[in-house]
Amino acid sequence: MRSKRLLMTCMLGLTPMGISSAYALSLEESVAAAIDYSPEVLGQYARFQSVVRDQDEAQGFYLPQVNLYAAAGYEETRYSSGNKIAPDDRGLTRTEMGVKVSQLIFDGMKTSANIDRLGYEAESERLTLIADAENVALDVVRVYLEYLKSQQILELSKRNVIDHETIYNNILDRKKKGLSSNSDLAQIAARVATAKSTLISAQNNLYDQEAQFMRLVGLPTKELVTPVFDYSLLPPDLDIAINQAVENHPEIQAAILDIKAAREEVRREKGGYYPELKLEAYGNKNDNIGGVEGPEEDARVMLTLDYDLFNGGSTNARVESAAWRAEQARSIRLRAERQVREGTTLAWNAYNMLDKQKQLLQQNVDAAKAAEDGYVQQFNVGRRSLLDVLDAKVEVFLARKNYVNASYDHTLAAYRMFNAMGILTYALRVEHPEEWQTEKEKRG
Template sequence: MSVTFSGFARAESLTNALAKAYTNNPAMAAALISVKLASEDIVLRKAGQRPQVNLSGTTQYSWASVGGSTTANTNTTLNLQYNQRLFDGFKTAAQIDQARAYANATTHSLRNTEQNVLLSAATAYMDVVRDTNLASLRADNVKFLRAQVSSARNRLNIGEGTKIDVAQAEARLAQSVAAYKSAVNSLRTSQASYVRWMGSKPSGLNSNFKFGNVLPRSLDEALRSAKANHPAIQTAMAQVEAAKFGTDAAMRAFGPTLDLIGSICAIDCGGGSSQGTSGSIRLTLAIPIYQGGALGASARKANLSHINAEVDARATVNQVEEAVISAWSGLQSSIALIESANAAVRSSQIALDGVIEERNVGQRTTLDVLNARAELTSANESLYTAQRNKVVAAFSLVSAAGKLDAASLHLPVTIQSADGYRARVEDIWGELRE
């Protein structure tokens, strides 16, 4: 499928505009950072299974004065402590799995943001194309009606017209000027939206775009693709998985914990009075018996969160299916409207040319010409709107099918992904100090 609008001196293709949106839009950058943040949560949860080593030191200076005699002493203590949780009923393991599921959810959310950005960018692009055409069309209509006002006045002056003809032409001209100004304001709004999504001003657009195989050929194909590929559904399913692991973690908090604790202490009391090293190692078993109801509340809350995530996932599936059907219907309607509008433009142009000829020989009135021109203008406006709606509906359908991404559209960009970041940090043991 391809759509082309002509009449622009310079051209920025829709493909290049989408590449700009993908590369420059801050929503993409924010979503990418969210994936990296979620990756760090995996590391934080893994820390619960790793040893903790702390070094502390204390230096104390003391003195005493008794009977005119003063004594002083310096006491220095260094303590190296090791803590390792050996067993916690697999609570930490469940929390790690939960963090991974949340990281997966943010990865899918990044793809969903990508779809939304590209769809919004395509919509903004086509809005500029439509509004540019409408503004140009209405400017031409103003010129035509000014010519009709002048013609009506000339015919009145030579006795072939009436004041009514002049008044009717002037009234239509006033309406046309107002419509033109409205079109210019709409164009300015569309241009502002274009800048928001693409990061640059439109400077002549060429909306030729080939979807290739990403555009579903049937409604059933679109629905199957949506269920398998839509990132909003995949995000919701990952959140269900995360909530399930959250419930597991909450239930395992009722179990015992076993900790290994070791320490080495070096003492120097100063003056050679006392120096030495001591150490200890111990195992500590803790069994929760009563925590004021906190454990039970946490378990119930986690279970409710799991249920809520499943409900949200079902709602997301329904919303995506609705979006697919709506986009498919919109695309089919736009195709039919374009065919109808093209026929209306052709017939209206022929009718206008005929009415003008008949008016020139006295068989039609100025009002007939004005009405014929209004029909032609309306048909052209419907055509431009239908052409815009067709492209936007096609992008909406690709998005609803879960395939509106830079890779599938073959955009000339570097694909943004946090997979490498997650792989680098997930198994880092060292502390980062700057």
């Protein structure tokens, strides 16, 4: 596939397709590599190709079928007629060779219906492949953003430890001068331990994100690049977003094709109510047949009719079974539309609510930082306790951490909306491999 070259060149440390350096990997490049690396996508691609080959096999029934038959062996024949006193036994070496050419003329439209059914199924599998790629892309976006978020939280945790250690050193110096007590020193020591524990937790979380990234993408994180979000692709309101999602989502389109395929299956099974008409030509060249020495040759061209007048109701059962599968396909299509509507609505609400939350959290950060600065000044003149200062620093750390979480969650909600609408890979400018495209798409 197209992006396998990307995967290999990244592993070799080269710079294909605009990669800025051997140590940088953008979100778009990560998604492209993950799509080729994903076992789910590879398995679905194999399924798609299998159904395409099934359609090719079904189309072969429109062409003449040519069969060659040959056999050789020993044949012993015993005759006992009223004209002979003793039976006449003969043993001869028998040979047979024949060719049969058969051309289907009419089979109740079973072949045409089966070809159409497999065509719909192949296109459905192709769209399912695209839907799987969309889901893989969302997984990569999620872990990519989580890794960047974990990096920022790790930096905040490191800064938090440094701030607490600085206070600890100041309190230790003040204690030596008799300006602070042992309880103050113990208090700040406890806060330093808590800050370091938080730092370890942040580092462990970053390691977890690295492992998940490697599992999905198959490449080390290196230096990930903060993605630039294309806000112009966002729909103006929820109704438009839902309408676009229902119209364009590959899972819904695949479900619609599954309904068409199920209807063609019903048509195929109804072909059993009609006779099968073929034009057949035979040619045989045999020797020593039935105890008669010498060659035996014959050739014939015949129009054959095969009509199943009664088969115990099997045809009726197959038609009804196919009809129920069509009903199942309709219910799957309905379920897919409901899921798409729900996913789009949830992502839309999350995006808008997190946007409002970000603004409030930014105010929280500014206010907490101003309070911290004021508490430090007041502590230096004896108007605030050490506990007030430490609590203020914790408040600033948590406010910044909450803002970072909300900021990345807000970006993820936007990408989730694209995924719910079925256009995430398009929004990321990640092209599907040529093998996934129809002939119309390849022609542009």
